[in-house]
Amino acid sequence: MAITSANQLELLQTAEAVAREKLIDPSLVVEAMEESLARAAKSRYGADMDIRVHIDRKTGRAHFSRVRTVVEDDAVENYHAEMTVDQAKLYMSNPEVGDIFEEEIPPVDLGRIAAQSAKQVILQKIREAERDRQYEEFKHRQGTIINGTVKREEYGNLIVDVGAGEAILRRNEKIGRESYRPNDRIRCYVKDVRREVRGPQIFLSRTAPEFMRELFKMEVPEIYEGVIEIKAVARDPGSRAKIAVLSNDSSIDPVGACVGMRGSRVQAVVGELQGEKIDIIPWNEDMPTFLVNALQPAEVTKVVLDEDAERIEVVVPDDQLSLAIGRRGQNVRLASQLTNLDIDIMTESEESKRRQAEFEARTKLFMETLDLDEFFAQLLVAEGFTNLEEVAYVDLDELTTIEGVDEATAGEVQARARDHIESQNEKALEAARALGAEDSLISFPGLTPQMVEALAKDGVKTLEDFATCADWELAGGWTTVEGKRVKDDGVLEPFDLSLEEAQTMIMTARVSLGWVDAAELEAATEEEEEAED
Template sequence: MAITSANQLELLQTAEAVAREKMIDPILVIEAMEESLARAAKSRYGADLDIRVSIDRKTGRARFTRVRTVVEDDLVENEKAELTVAQAKPYLDEPKIGDTIVDEIPPVELGRIAAQSAKQVILQKVREAERDRQYEEFRDRAGTIINGVVKREEYGNIIVDVGRGEGVLRRNEKIGREAYRNGDRIRCYIKDVRREARGPQIFLSRTAPEFMAELFKMEVPEIYDGIIEIKAVARDPGSRAKIGVISYDSSIDPVGACVGMRGSRVQAVVNELQGEKIDIIPWNEDPATFLVNALQPAEVTKVVIDEDANRIEVVVPDEQLSLAIGRRGQNVRLASQLTGLDIDILTEEEESKRRQAEFEERTRLFMDTLDLDEFFAQLLVAEGFTSLEEVAYVDLDELLTIDGVDDGTAGELQARARDYLEEQNKKALQKARDLGVEDALVEFDGLTPQMLVALAEDGVKTLEDFATCADWELAGGWTTVDGARVKDTGLLEAFNVSLEEAQNMVMTARVKLGWVSIEELEAQAAAESAGGDDDDADDDEEAEG
């Protein structure tokens, strides 16, 4: 097939038709044609030649050219596509490195094989362009709801026709035991869009918490307008869900707006989610208040938060325990997901027993160490004293507030407490030295003899050993493993050493050893502070936006 004037315009018409059908830029189709013709010409004239084809965008005329590039004398690798400065002088007046010599060559006639090869190149390029267009289109729609038609089922996964592409609703992203037939209409959340070799992969979901949030946005105009915001969503897909909402207009009740007249708005969401029961909860920035709301319908009598461990302890009446936990732990699990806290639920009876055990343990401590009778030891515990250190070093006036305690009694109490602590410190220090703790670590500020023993028993016996410790190794912390929070016990956690205190001690040790300088630490702190300010500024800009 020769490219004659008779079919020059046909090239442009073909490009336009393909571009319209695939909804891509006609220029991409023409570029694919140029590449395919260039390959065909190389098979005719030689693969070593640098042959290029340009198709006139108005007339459709294909111009075949051979290009040779001027390179340095010792860099010529392909004599048919490269030449030296001396070799280029007959063609150029003053040739320079990088100049090109372009010669027009006769068009090629495409045989059957060449034509088929050209067709494959064009189809491949068109497919790539179509995939790029699909990826760009659906990438921008990630995080939104899309309507589609069920096309087929593959190994439990549903293939959904979403218009100009196909989405995959995986088995674990379906609600409960949902079953679909070919041709059924389906509404899904676009969870992720990935560019892969076989084309863009659109992953759909009906179990994602964001799906419920987007459904409420569609049903509740106040959410769409930004008057009400969904702050948190927790779902047990197909069974039950909790959603935390807040209103930025004091005249609008966020729960009532989401429920709608006679429950019309929430019912529309429930119907879409196969009857999933939804608890709509007013959000509160105070974690304790929000948790009390989240555990509804159970009543809560007391809440204790451990911010360091990101845990919260909830006390409920004895008869409310099963309601608070819910069927198979569903209620407390959803409340935990909603608040982002690990929740421990106790009954009032269990909490009372625990407090009684703590009271008895502290009473026994004061009786044994301070040689007190039970009544006097109970007085100390009742006044809030929990340790010998508090008794030994508290301001004397605090001891005098206890009934029956005068100056002499208070002084005697503190003397006994200090004597006992000093004796324990001496024993602990001797044990630490027996374990091999070096003087440099013994003399390090901030470490008590008991701490030295705990470190030595774990192999930390020198200042160098201590300086290599991470702050979390000393203070302890929490790590998330497979979605579950796992406790990391710190070497000094039993002594109530905070993460910040541990970090300061480790850095001080490194400065003492000369590993880092104070100037370097100050510069690092200044940089981190500046970075934090920038983040705050960005957050403010986003909030204003």
């Protein structure tokens, strides 16, 4: 099929029609046509030739040309597309390396196979241009709410027409058992926009916490204006949700503003979320206070926060346990998501039993190690003493303040405690040396004999071994695996060594070994402190 004058006009008409239909630049369609014609011409004249096609944007006439580049004499690799300076002199005056020689060649007669190939190239280029346009249009809409129309359902996933393209709402991103039919209107949150081989993929969600956040921003003007801030959102999609809000204006109640007159604002969000019940909670910087609010409607008696472990222990009245946990653990689970803490809930009776067990264990410790009667041991525990070190090295006055304990008795108790500690230290040092612990580790400041023994059992026997340890290997820590926090046990964790103390000890060891310059370390520490300030 030769390209006649009629065909030439049709080229431009086709390009404009396709561009209008696909909402892309007509020049991109013409460039795709040029490339397809060039590829067809190569199949006619030879694949090694550099053949280019230019379509006149006004007349639609296609110009075919063969291009050759001038290269060094010893650099010619393709004689069909390159030529030396001497060869170029036959066609050009004063040719130089890098010059381009272009000569027009007759248009090709497109056979059936070549025409089909050209069509495929054009379609491919058009698809690529359409994908680029869609991606550029939607990449800035990630994190916003979008309205669309349901087109069809594929294996439980909804394909949604969002105007200039299609988006996908996966079945695990739908709320509960909600169902849609073709042409139904739907409102979703644009969770992600990715450029993939098969085109830009727009992923929608109706279960994301951010969807609720954006809905409240639409319904509550104070949130949109920044007067009220949404600090955290936790959802059990389609069932229940908790949202924590903070007002930057003391005259505005954040909870009341979100609820609205007769609940109008929150009900608008509830209606969009298929009846999902929403608890609106005032935010508080004090985490225990915030948790008490988050566990509403349950009453909380006591809260104990472990910041290092990012865990929090909550004590509730016996009759409030089921309410605090919620149906299938829903209430405590949402509160945990809201505070980003692991929550342990126990009743007052359970806490009382635990405290009684701790009291009995400490009493038994003092009775056995200090050779005391039960009453005296209980007195020590009741006064707050938890271990032998506290008894051995506390000021004598703190013991004599106990009713019935004079100075001589207090001195005798302290002497027994110190003797027992020294005996235990000697045994620990003997065991550590038997395991191969060296004096450089034994004499290191901050390490007790029991710590050295524990390190030696774990294979840390020299100061060099100790200096190569990570802080969490000594003090323990927490890591997140598949969305769950997992405990990493530390070698020295039983000795209540904190991460900060472990970091200091390890850096001190590295400085003493000459691995780290003390002046540089001090300068870096000062810079960190200034940055924090």
